[in-house]
Amino acid sequence: MFALQLVRERIERLREERDLSRETLTAAWQSYYWIVAGLLAACGVAATGRAFVRRHGFGPPLPHNDSVILEYVGWFVADGNTLYTDIWEIKPPLAFLPTYLFAQVTGTNMYAHHLLGIATTATGLVLTVALTARIVGTLTESPVAGLAAGVTFLVLPDLFYLPWLGYKAKMMVYVFGLAALDRAVHDRHFTSGLLAGLAVGFWQLSVVFPLLTTIYTLRNRSFTDLKRHVAGGAAAVGVIGTSLLLYADVGGFLAEVVLGPLVLQSETGAFDLRTYFLFFNNDLGRWVTLVGAGGLGLALLEAGKMGLTALDVDGLGLTVFDTDRHQTWPLAVGGLLVTLIVVFIDFDGLWDMVYPLVFTALGVGILVSYLPRRVGIALLVVFALLLVPTFGPSEFVRQDPVEMESSDGLPPALDSEREHVYWTAQSVRSCRFFGGGTQQSILQYYPEADSLAEAPCGDVGLYWAVTRERLSSALPSPLGAQADAGSVTPTAQPGVTVTDEGFDYRVENDSVDVTVPLVNEADERRPAEVVVEVVTDGETVTRCREPSLAGGERTTLRFRFEEVSTDSLSISLWVDDDRAPSTACR
Known part of the structure; x- marks a missing residue:
């Protein structure tokens, strides 16, 4: 005492x-x-x-x-x-x-x-x-x-x-x-x-x-x-x-x-919200997130208060806020944008959680700044007590080493092969050695490539042509005088199917480009066989691709037919259908 x-x-x-x-x-x-x-x-x-x-x-x-x-x-x-x-x-x-x-x-x-x-x-x-x-x-x-x-x-x-x-x-x-x-x-x-x-x-x-x-x-x-x-x-x-x-x-x-x-x-x-909270140590993560979101919300309210003051409508009972602190509102805007990025654009795993965590921490600090000084110090003490999981005693959870396998330097590479080429300083033979789902989608633009290893990298001409085509896809396609879109045969195997938009084609000079949007409605990965058949002047030309889509994955296949007559044209499409020519993909 x-x-x-x-x-x-x-x-x-x-x-x-x-x-x-x-x-x-x-x-x-x-x-x-x-x-x-x-x-x-x-x-x-x-x-x-x-x-x-x-x-x-x-x-x-x-x-x-x-x-x-x-x-x-x-x-x-x-x-x-x-x-x-x-x-x-x-x-x-x-x-x-x-x-x-x-x-x-x-x-x-x-x-x-x-x-x-x-x-x-x-x-x-x-x-x-x-x-x-x-x-x-x-x-x-x-x-x-x-x-x-x-x-x-x-x-x-x-x-x-x-x-x-x-x-x-x-x-x-x-x-x-x-x-x-x-x-x-x-x-x-x-x-x-x-x-x-x-x-x-x-x-x-x-x-x-x-x-x-x-x-x-x-x-x-x-x-x-x-x-x-x-x-x-x-x-x-x-x-x-x-x-x-x-x-x-x-x-x-x-x-x-x-x-x-x-x-x-x-x-x-x-x-995945569960992954987010797992990263934030389960229940603790919920409280940290809520506190940070509350601080960023207060910063946005300060921005609103600042705007109302500028409009000379200060008689709305908002005097509880301190307009000297309106400089924090851009951080709230940043937190909102980062949330949209993580939720809708890019989320690959725990590393992507650090981006919103940065703005969560900024929000926690902003919220504490609004509290009375003694309350803020008390909250800081509570945070200090939460350091026990970080610095306190715990059992080892040692992980076993990753097994390595020799690699021929060609895709697709397993994790063990990736480890091998790195730790042995081995040069890869294909630019697409680390090929994943993103790289696999390039094959739709190289129908002549039998594997990912045969698709070149950095083809700016191809990418620009595809980009221009997508930008102009909203315009009506120029059709031949008697062009007939034919019919789309529905898939016999549930899972991979053509999306509701249906397939589309574009005729230019003596060539036809057919685009087929696909979606796998199953929960697990499903293979598919997609066959496009073009009949013109009595001649039939067939193209086939065999994509493999993960559960819920969407992709678009592109088929190009050269030197075809556009005066009379019929296009047919089969997806996983027994009527598709058995040799089309062989």
């Missing part, structure tokens, strides 16, 4: 001697930020190490799986090959710059190459924690809010195991994107534009960060600031262009990175 009394007297003395106004707290935040950031960074390092020990004991890192592609491609282009033509990829060139530089140092020592990838990803995660705290603390002028934003990451143990899987380009996206936001809120507009542009150079869907930095640049209504921001973005374009000239093909870049997402059928899975 005596000690408690001394603490109370000391606190009262400090209150009398020092003004605890917002200005004082802001100055304290700016003075002690590096201490706070260093503390959070140290906790991040400790959490990363703890996650490794929990998974592996004290043995060396085990062979990884998903990251092997990014690390192998970087080594492969450093070995004298060209990105996008000698090896297929859909990511921008900067995604492979770190692993390209690692290979210049390590050569064929693939274990050292892998360790550098691990170190880079782990460093990126630690910086993400510290930068999130700095951004929230600066915008809300609340050290407690900044700490709460940073600690949010630490209550999620599985997050700090991800770096041990190897190099991931998306972690570089979060580092450069948050660094760009930090520079923007501190009115360093050239650096902000540069870093935001570099983030896009790692991943196309990181465009959210350039959007947010532009909003923060425009808040000062200064044309000079805007010019500096644009100049920074132009400098980033120069860096990306340099990487293209260094180890990539410009035409292949236009084909695979720019036009590829418009042409190819993506294998990206549907958003």
Whole structure:
């Protein structure tokens, strides 16, 4: 009791001697930020190490799986090959710059190459924690809010195991994107534009960060600031262009990175809310998500309050909000856009959860900034107690090493073959060695190719032609004088069938292009046999494809018939039908 009394007297003395106004707290935040950031960074390092020990004991890192592609491609282009033509990829060139530089140092020592990838990803995660705290603390002028934003990451143990899987380009996206936001809120507009542009150079869907930095640049209504921001973005374009000239093909870049997402059928899975909450440690994840969403919602309400004030309609009882904090509303816009990206565009697994997690942490910090100071500190203490799953004792869950199998360097490659070509520094024989569902969809444009290995990479002419065709698909197709669309024979096997839109065809000069949209209505993967028959002037020409579609997957097949008469034309289609010619696909 005596000690408690001394603490109370000391606190009262400090209150009398020092003004605890917002200005004082802001100055304290700016003075002690590096201490706070260093503390959070140290906790991040400790959490990363703890996650490794929990998974592996004290043995060396085990062979990884998903990251092997990014690390192998970087080594492969450093070995004298060209990105996008000698090896297929859909990511921008900067995604492979770190692993390209690692290979210049390590050569064929693939274990050292892998360790550098691990170190880079782990460093990126630690910086993400510290930068999130700095951004929230600066915008809300609340050290407690900044700490709460940073600690949010630490209550999620599985997050700090991800770096041990190897190099991931998306972690570089979060580092450069948050660094760009930090520079923007501190009115360093050239650096902000540069870093935001570099983030896009790692991943196309990181465009959210350039959007947010532009909003923060425009808040000062200064044309000079805007010019500096644009100049920074132009400098980033120069860096990306340099990487293209260094180890990539410009035409292949236009084909695979720019036009590829418009042409190819993506294998990206549907958003799974269960996976989201599993990543957030089940029940704890629900609370963290709700708190973060609440903070971003308050930021949006501040934007509405700011707009109402500007319209001089302030008499609506909204005085509970502090319009000095309206600078946080762009973060809420970013959180909404990221949610849409994850739900509808790109969701491949746990790594895609980090994107919304960043904005969840920002939302947690914003919410804490609205609370009374004592309540905010109490909430921070609760968050600290939640660190037990991250740092507390637990049993090892050591995973067995991945078995490796020798590979002929041709697709399709199993996970064991991917591991083998990486760890043995083996050059692949096909640019589509890592072929997945996205690459498989290219075969519809190469009917003469018997396998994925025979389909070239980086064919910008083909991609551009397909893109133009899709853009003009809304226009009526020019038909011959007596053209007859024939009939569509329904599928005999349930599962793979033609979509409700039906097949379409386009006649141009002496050729006919037939497009067949398919969907697998079954829950499991189903093979199909698709036969298109064109009859013109008494001659019959048949084309056949044998796609294999996963459950719920959609794809579009394209058939081209050359040197046909368009005056009298009949087109027939069979899908998995016994009447289809048995030799058509043989």
